[in-house]
Amino acid sequence: MTEKRFLVYGGVAALLAVCPLFLNAYWTDVLNSIGLYAALGLSLNLIVGHAGLFNLGHAAFYAVGAYTAAILNTKFHIPILALMPLCGLTAGLFALLIARPIIHLRGDYLCIVTIGVGEIVRIALINNVFGITGGANGIFGIARPSLMGWVIRRPQEFFYLIWAFVALTVFLFHRLENSRFGRALNYLREDETAAEGSGIDTAHYKLMAFVLGAAWAGMVGNIYAAKMTIIAPESFSFWESVVMFTLIILGGSGSIPGVLLGAFLIVGLPEVFRGFTNARMMVFGAAMIAMMIFRTGGILPARPRRYELLKEEAAEEST
Amino acid sequence: MKKGLIALMALCLLVGGAMAAMADTVKIGLMGPMTGPWASEGQEMKQVLDLLAADLNAKGGVLGKKVEVIADDDGGDPRTAALAAQRLATQGIVAVIGTYGSSVTEATQNIYNESKILQIANGSTAIRLSEKGLKYFFRTCPRDDEQGRVAVQAIEKLGFKTVAILHDNTTYAKGLADEAKGLLEGKGIKIVFFDALTPGERDYTAILTKLKGANPDVVFFTGYYPEAGLLLRQKKEMNWNVPFIGGDATNNPDLVKIAGKDAAQGFYFLSAPLPKDLPSPEAKAFLDEFTKKYGNAPNSIYAVLAGDGFRVITAAIQATQSTDPDKLADYLHKELKEFAGLTGKIAFNEKGDRVGEVYRVYKVDAEGNFILQP
Amino acid sequence: MEEFFQQLTNGLAVGGIYALIALGYTMVYGVLKLINFAHGDLFTIGSYLGLTLLTSLFLSDRLGPGAGIVVLALMVMGLVALVGALLERVAYRPLRHSPRLSAVVSALGASIFFSNTLMLIYGARFQVYPQGILPKTAIDLFGLYVPLVRVLILGASVVMMIALYAFIQKTKIGTAIRAAAIDQDAARLMGIDVNRVILMVFLIGPALGGAAGLMVGLHYGQINFTMGWVYGLKAFTAAILGGIGNIPGAMVGGILLGVIEALGAAYLSIAWKDAIAFGVLIFILIVRPTGLLGERVAEKV
Structure with a gap:
């Protein structure tokens, strides 16, 4: 079972690794975009898929990370990739600050609050809050990232940076899923009352998941800023949050392969549909409905967990 | 799903094949917002360029070849635009016209510059775009x-x-x-x-x-x-x-x-002066033809400015008899003077900005007409 | 002080429209626990259909301005209701027993589909309603200058809301809707045809949304295919503010949101207007986690 999965992951990774050798700059850049959204999706998956929190404002944390990187890089000339942990930290702290009073809200109320936070952040960025975000212009002139003296510039080079980050994310989140923390999250998503009854501090775990997911999005924001070299508020609109949310549900909420596939579909399909020119988004909308109807639980839904008992009897616990 | 995917791949191959068949053309890219909130601007830019290209081709094209306009959608957002730029850059275009929003243009400037593709923006008026010393960047609209x-x-x-x-x-x-x-x-x-x-x-x-x-x-x-x-x-x-x-x-x-x-x-x-207020015969002819083809006069001055970008670059190709980006950029920077554009005389300075007085003051009269103020 | 009251009337007119759209969100949510993100686009469809019918049928020429508008409104409401029912049948019914968030994604897909279809049919340019359909007179209200149209719009919204409230409270099908909102399974056991209830909800909500779209077209004159997104988001906010699933709550939430926006723009900052509105919303939810009129129900997420 795990061996098979290892083979699949390894095969996909190997296939991806040679992609830039065959693809032109455009398709490589599409893959880069997919990679960024895959990492964002995985971070949001922790919040939506595992903790079951309806978050439609994830772009806010992504923005905090990106702006942290951009401001410190342009003002103090700190190499941008070195700022990555700090970006995660600021996004995480920001998430902690706002999630603390609202984490107890249920379902759709939490949804509108996260939308609200996302909009407030975007409006604050546009209005040049504290005089450091550059207003609608955004921040430009971000230095190209370099890794051990190698300046990363071309899409092919970014490809390896981004997908290495995605691989790291997959590895860490896979470990997390099977940790005590991951199990607790799934328990409280399935039945909060029962989880609480079993001695799980639900508010604490939800908050942890929220902050961790946000911090990870902040780190992706760093890579985004490094790649674009210019960031502007419209890159962090409500629509971005919707895209991240959609790719999770479409691919399979709570499932890492599902989220990866979701990123390929949500970011890749509009590119494939470019042939339809003006109709491309209409086709895309119809495709979204169709995919949801034919695979209601997402395309690659999370598999029920299986635990082998030490003795002969094998017990199943479905998640 | 699978069938759909196969059909899609087949479609892609088909499109790819069709492109290869028309290889011997001079390709000019158009990057504009074909979808999203500014879709009307992008779609009109495409109308203008299609018209001008058809005209030019009827007169024999440039360098003895037909001109082909390859349009792509920037969605009015920087991320989509960066992808559109990468895609255009791989299609063998000599120059690209567009785009509308300043931050959208900015997200694509480096991509075109590194691929040595001339970019002639039509609606991006932010000052800093031309302050970076990019050799291949021009714009037909004035600055803020x-x-x-x-x-x-x-x-x-x-x-x-x-x-x-x-x-x-x-x-x-x-x-x-x-x-x-x-x-x-x-x-x-x-x-x-x-x-x-x-x-x-x-x-x-x-x-x-x-x-x-x-x-x-x-x-x-x-x-x-x-x-x-x-x-x-x-x-x-x-x-x-x-x-x-x-x-x-x-x-x-x-x-x-x-x-x-x-x-x-x-x-x-x-x-910038409206086409109807331009004495030049080019502007009048263009306006008539546009109205004849699409049923109304162009709505957006930016679409007309995109047209000027197209006219300038094709004129430069004709004058230099070359599609070499360095020659073309040099020509536009130094040689091109008093070019009769649809929106008035066009010349570029060393930054790629349009020089000369472009703006006029207009006033709306009781009938809703735009009247040029002295 | 005069400016305050002027801003209040500004806010009321905007809020009336929000409230009308919010009703569609709240009714669907009440019965299906689904946030119908395509609802804003049904509103847009209403304004586009209104424009088409207005310019092709010349109703006000044939029936006189008053009757013409009423007939037009009824036609638009009927057509948008049909679209709403179709949407439910195609995009939501197959997902009724699947995870809730799947239906949300289907709704988002429907929203993208609708707005881009409108763009393909009508073009991406702003469409403009013909002028002079509604009277341009203004009334003097204690020294305040209020265009008559705004009073009419607020009045029409309120009348429709009261009618809906009476319908939900007094009629048999209204009772069935309320029953299904409280407990679908129990309602089914009591012999209520839940499918019919859901169909009703998807007829009434979109009809009101379509009416709001027509009013926006008639009053503001300018419509485009993306406007449903902004109005939809605001109306959804209003529904939550009042307590989602609660019909009077949507009315109160809508009106209140309009007023908050107007006063926020007037006394704090125009550029921060939406941020202020969301800030107030978050504050209210922290203090009252179920919205203003929402009841505290144990809900499984």
């Missing part, structure tokens, strides 16, 4: 500082003493508003109001009520025509008769349709 200067001149000339400035927090509108504010204050004209509305809404009465409270001699709105039209209309409904001046993004016949003739009457705006 130029427009700010003309706006302040007009306000001074009309004798207004207190001004309210309203923008919409887009890169363009904010840039113009800031520019104008600085210049006006330098001339001792008082700014009694400076704030931004949220574009895309329908009801601006709250803002108008607040503006009225500030009691300005004139309101300078630096945003776009849909909001300008609504502001004029609702101002009229409020029975408030203050003059309004708009930036060049308010120049669109739809403004009058939205506001209504009686509300739009007396509205001043800045713009």
Whole structure:
């Protein structure tokens, strides 16, 4: 079972690794975009898929990370990739600050609050809050990232940076899923009352998941800023949050392969549909409905967990 | 799913094959917002370029080859635009026309520059775009500082003493508003109001009520025509008769349709001269042909400016007998002078900015016509 | 003080429209626990259909201005209701027993589909309603200058809301809707045809949304294919503010949101207007986690 999965992951990774050798700059850049959204999706998956929190404002944390990187890089000339942990930290702290009073809200109320936070952040960025975000212009002139003296510039080079980050994310989140923390999250998503009854501090775990997911999005924001070299508020609109949310549900909420596939579909399909020119988004909308109807639980839904008992009897616990 | 995927791949192959078959053409890219909130701009840019290319090809094309316009959608957002630019850059284009928004253009500048593709922006007026020393970047629209200067001149000339400035927090509108504010204050004209509305809404009465409270001699709105039209209309409904001046993004016949003739009457705006006010036979002919082909005159001055970008680059290819980007860039920077564009004489300075006085002041008359002010 | 009241009337007119759209969100949510993100686009469809019918049928010429508008409104409401029912049948019914968030994604897909279809049919340019259909007179209200149209719009919204409230409270099908909102399974056991209830909800909500779209077209004159997104988001906010699933709550939330926006723009900052509105919303939810009129129900997420 795990061996098979290892083979699949390894095969996909190997296939991806040679992609830039065959693809032109455009398709490589599409893959880069997919990679960024895959990492964002995985971070949001922790919040939506595992903790079951309806978050439609994830772009806010992504923005905090990106702006942290951009401001410190342009003002103090700190190499941008070195700022990555700090970006995660600021996004995480920001998430902690706002999630603390609202984490107890249920379902759709939490949804509108996260939308609200996302909009407030975007409006604050546009209005040049504290005089450091550059207003609608955004921040430009971000230095190209370099890794051990190698300046990363071309899409092919970014490809390896981004997908290495995605691989790291997959590895860490896979470990997390099977940790005590991951199990607790799934328990409280399935039945909060029962989880609480079993001695799980639900508010604490939800908050942890929220902050961790946000911090990870902040780190992706760093890579985004490094790649674009210019960031502007419209890159962090409500629509971005919707895209991240959609790719999770479409691919399979709570499932890492599902989220990866979701990123390929949500970011890749509009590119494939470019042939339809003006109709491309209409086709895309119809495709979204169709995919949801034919695979209601997402395309690659999370598999029920299986635990082998030490003795002969094998017990199943479905998640 | 699987069948669909196969069909899609087949489609891609088909499209790819068709492109290979038409290899011997001079390719000009067009990057514009074909979807999203500014879709009308992008789609009209494409109409203009299609028309001009068909015209040129009927006359034999350039270098003995047909010109082919390859359009791609930037969605009006920087990330999509970066992808569109990468895609265009791999299609063997000599130059790209576009795009509309300044931050959208900015996200693509490096990609084109590194691929040595000439970029001629048509609506991106932010000052900094041409301050980076990019060799292959040009634009047919003027910069915000130029427009700010003309706006302040007009306000001074009309004798207004207190001004309210309203923008919409887009890169363009904010840039113009800031520019104008600085210049006006330098001339001792008082700014009694400076704030931004949220574009895309329908009801601006709250803002108008607040503006009225500030009691300005004139309101300078630096945003776009849909909001300008609504502001004029609702101002009229409020029975408030203050003059309004708009930036060049308010120049669109739809403004009058939205506001209504009686509300739009007396509205001043800045713009590059409209095609109808250009004496050149090129502009007249273009206008007639466009109307004949699409049923209406072009709505957006930016679409016409995209047309000028196309005309300039094809003229440069013809003059240099080459599609070498360095030769073309040199030609545009140094040789091209007094080119008869659709929007007036065109020449570029060493930064790639258009030189010369471009802006004029227009006023809307009782019939909703745009009248050039002396 | 005069400015305050002027801003209040500005806010009321905007709020009336929000409330009308919010009703569609709240009714669907009440019965299906689904946030119908395509509802804003049904509103847009209403304004486009209104424009088409207005310019092709010349109703006000044939029936006179008053009757013409009423007939037009009924036609638009009927057509948008049909679209709403179709949407439910195609995009939501197959997902009724799947995870809730799947239906949300289907709704988002429907929203993208609708707005881009409108763009393909009508073009990307702003469309403009013909002028002079509604009277341009203004009334003097204690020294306040209020265009008559705004009073009419607020009046029409309130009348429709009261009618809906009476319908939900007094009629048999209204009772069935309320029953299904409380407990679908129990309602089914009591012999209520839940499918019919859901169909009703998807007829009434979109009809009101379509009416709101027509009013926006008639009053503001300018419509485009993306406007449903902004109005939809605001109306959804209003529904939550009042307590989602609660019909009077949507009315109160809508009106309140309109007023908050107007006063926020007037006394704090225009550019921060939406941020202020969301800030107030978050504050209210922290203090009252189920919205203003929402009841505290144990809900499984």
